[in-house]
Every structure is written in structure tokens, then in C-alpha cells.
Amino acid sequence: MNTPKLRRLYPDYTYSRDVIAACYWADAVPAEALEHAPASGASRTRVAVIGAGYTGLNATLALAEAGVDVTLLDAEFPGFGASGRNGGFCCLGSHRATDLMLRRFGADSPAQVRRAEAAAIAHVDALLTRHAIDVDRHSSGEVILAHSRRAMEALRKKAPDFARDYGADATLIEKADLATHGLSGPTWHGALQTPLGFALHPRKYLAGLVRAATAAGARIHGQSPVLSVEKSGQTFTLTTPTATIEADRVIFATNGYTAENLIPWLKGRVLPAQSSVLATRPMSEDELAAQGFTSRQMSYEDRRLLHYFHLTPEGRMVFGQRGGLLSSPQNEARVSAKVRADFDAAFPAWKHVETPFHWSGMVCLTASLTPYCGPIPGLEGAFAGFGYHGNGVAMASYTGTILADLAQDQAPRYELPKAFAAPPPRFPLGRFRRTILASEYTMARLLER
Structure with a gap:
């Protein structure tokens, strides 16, 4: 199968298992407990979700519980990315741009974001209770x-x-x-x-979401990197090394592990x-x-x-x-x-x-310093959620649930702040945009001295 190689901003080592070989959270929930069989052959699904972190799992769970045929694909195993290795903070703080929000979205925009932050914590709390997930809270x-x-x-x-x-x-x-x-x-x-x-224990939360989504009827596949996404008419075709999946809707939930060349719109909109x-x-x-x-x-x-x-x-x-x-x-x-x-x-x-x-x-x-949650412009039927600025346990869970509603053409069950619904601009400097971080880090060190 002649398929393209995924291009990411950092070298291959960054996306390997080597950097989590000594992850404490894996003691209780090792990778083997999260592994799922790769997708194989040709199949069809109503909604395909790419990325099995908190965003993708919450979207998948909400869709499956609504009776929607949903398939979740991950390049490694569920929670391989930030969701399985973060600090365990289910907390406020998914934005850093109050002044920018005021200028772009009006006087009520900061309050919208504050309400969403609090609601995101409440969402995770309710999930843990409803599905009896023990997370060492x-x-x-x-x-x-x-x-x-x-x-x-x-x-x-x-x-x-x-x-x-x-x-x-x-x-x-x-x-x-x-x-x-x-x-x-x-x-x-x-x-x-x-x-x-x-x-909380991030991998115990993750494992609980996997169990709940599977019990609700979702299909979950690991070792299934999506190498291409093509659209013909109203149908998307997703290609992995061992499978082709046709879908009516696609949710991109790869966040800091997003490939630069999967779809043109995503290129340059995230800075891992x-x-x-x-x-x-x-x-x-x-x-x-x-x-x-x-x-x-x-x-x-x-x-x-x-x-x-x-x-x-x-x-x-x-x-x-x-x-x-x-x-x-x-x-x-x-x-x-x-x-x-x-x-x-x-x-x-x-x-x-x-x-x-x-x-x-x-x-x-993101360049807007706020998350994004919504449709992908120019690609009808495709949606994305990303940009949590290190506070994704709560906000990624919240965003994933909203994406499930949008993928069903339903009004979101939670408030979606205007600042989160506006597509963030691309970062300047293209593939060299990591130099922006170098400048920020240097300035921060100078100011702190």
C-alpha cells in the first residue's frame, strides 16, 4: 500500500515509546492494558474519530451512548499521547488571552470561558461517578x-x-x-x-473511558495511524497501514500529536x-x-x-x-x-x-491562546478539537463531548464559548515555528531574574 509518511514538528524520537518508558502512571495501567488490535480490511462507520486521548474518547463515548456507529483509531494505544502521561490535574485554566478575547469577541467572552472551565471539571466529575471510575481522586x-x-x-x-x-x-x-x-x-x-x-490518576481515568466506550458499542483500534483522509461526495475514506475505513463524519482529536500533512487546514495551527x-x-x-x-x-x-x-x-x-x-x-x-x-x-x-x-x-x-472546538472550514462533515495549553484533562473531555454533538448535527449540550468556536490562525514561520518557543522561554527567564 503506497501511503504517505506522517510529518510532525519534532523528530521521531519524540513520538516513540522511549520517552514514556519510565512513566509512573504506567505502573498501575501499563500500555499492554490499553492495547487494542489494529483496524484491518475494509469497513464502514458513521463517525470515525482520530486520536484516542481524552478528546477522542469522550467524543467516542458520547456517540456510542447515543447509539451512533463510531470507530476510534489511534496511532499507538489509547492514551499514548498527553492523556496517558500528564500531571493529573483536572482543573481550570485552558486559556491565557483575556485581553485578546475582549478585543475579538466582546465583553461577555471571558465570562463564557470561565463558565466552560468550571463546567469541564463538573463534566469529568459526573463521568467518574456515572461510570464508577476509580482514579485515586x-x-x-x-x-x-x-x-x-x-x-x-x-x-x-x-x-x-x-x-x-x-x-x-x-x-x-x-x-x-x-x-x-x-x-x-x-x-x-x-x-x-x-x-x-x-x-487524579490520568491513566486510570483513561482506562475507565475505554471500558465505558467499549461497553457502549464503540470500536477502538490501536496501532492504526491514519495516513490519509480523502473525501469523495459525502464520504470520507481513511487509510491506515492495514485498513480503509469509510465514514460520514470525521473528528480529528490528535492535539499536540497532530500530523502536519494529514489535512491542509490543520497545518501550522498547533504548536506542540x-x-x-x-x-x-x-x-x-x-x-x-x-x-x-x-x-x-x-x-x-x-x-x-x-x-x-x-x-x-x-x-x-x-x-x-x-x-x-x-x-x-x-x-x-x-x-x-x-x-x-x-x-x-x-x-x-x-x-x-x-x-x-x-x-x-x-x-x-494555539496562536489565539485558546482551545478550538468546531467544524473544519472547507471540509464539511469534519470536526476538530485541540489547544488546551497544558490543561486538557477537563477541557479536552468537555470539548470531545461537544464534538460528538456537532458530529450529529445537534446543538452542543454544553456552552461553547465564542473564543473556542473561532478557528485559531496559523503560527508564523511554518515548520520553523518552534523558534517562537525559544524566544518566549528566553524572555520568561530574563523577566524572572
Whole structure:
């Protein structure tokens, strides 16, 4: 079969299993538990979904539960991408563009986005309950930690706005009170505790979605990269190495793992950025107390080059940050050392604690700094969802469910903010657009100094 090779922005190593060989989440849910047989031969389906992460699985589940014939295809196994290797934050924050939204979409656009963020968390919460998915849930809301005095002043100003934006009160924690909240660390000047969101085991959530979608009648195939998508009349033909699938509708749910050459419209509209994570061994209560960080709240620093982290129920610290711009075994080792150095600076009492787990993956940025959810212009019957900016557990789940409604020509069951329904522009510089990240990282480091 003469089919094209998928072209992506990073080298092949980035999309290999090597970078998740030491992923902590795989201990409980290994790849073997998620593997599905490849698609084979010729078949037909009402809706084909490309990409079996949270977006694709939520779309597939919603379609299957509605009685729609749906086939889900993944190049590796469900959750191979960001959905199976993220930090485990089901939280707010899928946009960074309030001023831009105001200019483009009007005064009510930020409020629309805030409502969608809160509704996305509620959507995941309801799914977990309805399908009895055990995800080691912990953390009631999240903590935003101030990495500087200036950042703390910003949090003081932000606290009163939280109730207005989300209908829930946030609690300001001054530096002197961090210890009493179990949030001690030498680099923080205070915090803001917000009540929305929770932490979870990302692969346990993923495995639960796979079980629910399969039970509802969906067909799921792994090792089935879609190499081409052609449309003739009202029918799409998807080609994999071992199959051809005809479909009336197609949902593209590949996010940061999107191929540049699959369909022309997607080219250049996403900017994948690497994120790197480590996890410690379980720590004793004495070890936790020695550092003074005992809170199980998911936490992050509100800055461009942020750190995000939380203690799991068994006392491991999962700690992540933005990764490198290059991708190779050598660079993976270099970034791993950098993450460990930052971990030691944040938690000096844990310098002796082993970190046997380290992995990396792609978050997905857009030029609009907001997600996209909707039809693909100029390709009737095709839809896409992407661009969660590192906050995809909740928002990808929400977006996938909306895409299922759109693929059935139904009004979305959830509010779709105008900012999310507008197609993001292409990034400049084409295949060299990673240099934009280099500039951003350099500027962020200079400002933080």
C-alpha cells in the first residue's frame, strides 16, 4: 500500500515509546492494558474519530451512548499521547488571552470561558461517578503559589475576582501561614487556594473511558495511524497501514500529536511544546514533615515557566515543568537533570529522595491562546478539537463531548464559548515555528531574574 509518511514538528524520537518508558502512571495501567488490535480490511462507520486521548474518547463515548456507529483509531494505544502521561490535574485554566478575547469577541467572552472551565471539571466529575471510575481522586481545588513578591501582589488582586468569575470563594494564604497549610517551601511568598478541580490518576481515568466506550458499542483500534483522509461526495475514506475505513463524519482529536500533512487546514495551527515530569518514591510522614509540605492539594506557580506538582495519596510527589526545544535521548537526560535540580530547589529537605520515574510529552498551544472546538472550514462533515495549553484533562473531555454533538448535527449540550468556536490562525514561520518557543522561554527567564 503506497501511503504517505506522517510529518510532525519534532523528530521521531519524540513520538516513540522511549520517552514514556519510565512513566509512573504506567505502573498501575501499563500500555499492554490499553492495547487494542489494529483496524484491518475494509469497513464502514458513521463517525470515525482520530486520536484516542481524552478528546477522542469522550467524543467516542458520547456517540456510542447515543447509539451512533463510531470507530476510534489511534496511532499507538489509547492514551499514548498527553492523556496517558500528564500531571493529573483536572482543573481550570485552558486559556491565557483575556485581553485578546475582549478585543475579538466582546465583553461577555471571558465570562463564557470561565463558565466552560468550571463546567469541564463538573463534566469529568459526573463521568467518574456515572461510570464508577476509580482514579485515586484527591485534592479539593488547587493552590496557586507565588514565586516572587510581585506574584504575591498579583494574587492578592486576583482573589476578589475569583468569586465573580467562578461563583466560588478563593482563600489567600500569606507567606507566614504557608506552613500551617502544609505548603512550606523556600521559594514561595504566599498562595491562593481555589476550591475548583481535583487531582487524579490520568491513566486510570483513561482506562475507565475505554471500558465505558467499549461497553457502549464503540470500536477502538490501536496501532492504526491514519495516513490519509480523502473525501469523495459525502464520504470520507481513511487509510491506515492495514485498513480503509469509510465514514460520514470525521473528528480529528490528535492535539499536540497532530500530523502536519494529514489535512491542509490543520497545518501550522498547533504548536506542540514539551513538558517533562518526574515522580518520587513514596515518602514517609516524617519525610513530608521535614520539608513542611504535607498538603495533597495540586499546586502550581502562576508564571510562564511554571512548575506544577502534587502529592499522590501514597506520598509520592509528581513534579513537572516545561521541557526542552530539542528531542533526543541526550536531551531527554539533560532535561531530566534540570527538572530534578528545580525539584531540589523547591524541596531541599527531599534532596535524598529518589526519583525513579521521569517522562515527557506534548502540550498543545494555539496562536489565539485558546482551545478550538468546531467544524473544519472547507471540509464539511469534519470536526476538530485541540489547544488546551497544558490543561486538557477537563477541557479536552468537555470539548470531545461537544464534538460528538456537532458530529450529529445537534446543538452542543454544553456552552461553547465564542473564543473556542473561532478557528485559531496559523503560527508564523511554518515548520520553523518552534523558534517562537525559544524566544518566549528566553524572555520568561530574563523577566524572572
